[in-house]
Amino acid sequence: MNVWEYDIKALRYSDLSKTKEDLNNLGIEGWELIKFADEMDENGVIRAVFKRPVDYVDSAF
Known part of the structure; x- marks a missing residue:
């Protein structure tokens, strides 16, 4: 069974390239976008x- 950690984060959304940069950085940290x-x-x-x-x-620490 998986145990999940959840977080709500603010992202720059008005500029697509900055949004992608933010999402890629969060993905490197192991975060998966839900909504x-x-x-x-x-x-x-x-x-x-x-x-x-x-x-x-x-495992990251």
Whole structure:
């Protein structure tokens, strides 16, 4: 059985290249995108929900 760690992070969404950069960096840290929030704020930032296996955290440190 997998045990998951969850986090909600703010991402730059108004610029596709910056969004991809943010997502790639989070992927390197073991995070998997679950869902974007429905709305972007006035600064072009959107919230997103991520998960990663708890054992990934244990093995990274």
